[in-house]
Amino acid sequence: MTATGFDRHDHSACVSDAISSAEQHCAAADLRLTPVRRRVLEILLESHAALGAYDVLARLDAEGLGSKPPVAYRALGFLVDNGFAHRIEGLNAFIACAHPGADHAPAFLICRGCHKVAETRATAPLGQAASQAGFAIEQTVIEAQGLCPACQVQP
Amino acid sequence: MTATGFDRHDHSACVSDAISSAEQHCAAADLRLTPVRRRVLEILLESHAALGAYDVLARLDAEGLGSKPPVAYRALGFLVDNGFAHRIEGLNAFIACAHPGADHAPAFLICRGCHKVAETRATAPLGQAASQAGFAIEQTVIEAQGLCPACQVQP
DNA sequence: CGTGCCTTGTTATGTTATAACATACGCTCT
DNA sequence: AGAGCGTATGTTATAACATAACAAGGCACG
Ligand SMILES: [Zn+2]
Ligand SMILES: [Zn+2]
Ligand SMILES: [Zn+2]
Ligand SMILES: [Zn+2]
16 A cells, blocks of 8 residues: 655556546446536646645636635535545645545645645554444544655755 | 543543643743633633634633633643643644643544544554655644444434 | 843734525426 | 426625734843
8 A cells, every 4th residue: 555645656647547537436426527526626636735725716716617615615525525535634625535436544644845645544543442432433534744755855 | 541531530630630730741841831821721621522712712701811812822822832732633623631741642532423522542553654655754643533422322 | 220031912814614595507207 | 398306506795713913011030
């Protein structure tokens, strides 16, 4: 399992894979990847950095696709709800999913230098504490802050 | 190690322990637990639920201790920086630390029913993914959402 | 006393997010 | 075709969260 994002990779393939995966999943699940939703996913996919809702909105506005906050929040909500994107709580921002389609529990490595974010997987380490407390976990947010390889070299 | 918060416990002892622990730590580290800071810690300690900065501010205002956002944010910042409280990213809210004084990596069980939060500890499960990616972790946020024992019974 | 440092007071503004209601579009059933 | 319905979008307004910037007070130390 790799943490896509900091490594060099064929990013245009990375983008087109994600888009076609989203198209397939939407077709299969009777979901509509409308122009705004599709464009927001593309915007998120353009980099592996997290974007704020208003950053996304600014791009949409520049392209005439919408200028009011709910436009961005609705599209982002759709993408997050259906697993095409994730919300990064520590940044109040959003990032395209790096493992689209798969049912997965994501975890993130967030670089405080360049703001890139790598998605990986992690099994939640709270099972024991939760069962001791009688707590039923539904979802776990795991976000590590630190420095990516590039930002460690040139601080 | 227990996840304090959902269990029945002697809460007044829980509060006074935390306050005296904070006093000791401040005395030892030459930090000033001023009236506003102390009162904010007490407010957080009153329940095991997370409080938003403006909730805290409303209480301060009612007591004549301050009415402008920076007053609350400064006191909360002091408490968080010195380990007396934690920020819950998933809620944009704050909670008193349940293991004060100790140097620790907290993790949280957050009930979506009653909004109580239990603090526990967890070792971040990202060491391997991080070292593979060459990423230097500085801090990890772990927050599980779900239902506490009480809220599972009566949904 | 005067200087420096920390804390507090206050104004203003920036940033993130949603409620609520109106409109448009696509589909199906008759 | 036209009515009815559900989803998506457009728009207004406001709520909720957070910080920049500067002024003023308090206290310790030389
Ligand atoms: Zn890529
Ligand atoms: Zn970086
Ligand atoms: Zn308690
Ligand atoms: Zn509960």
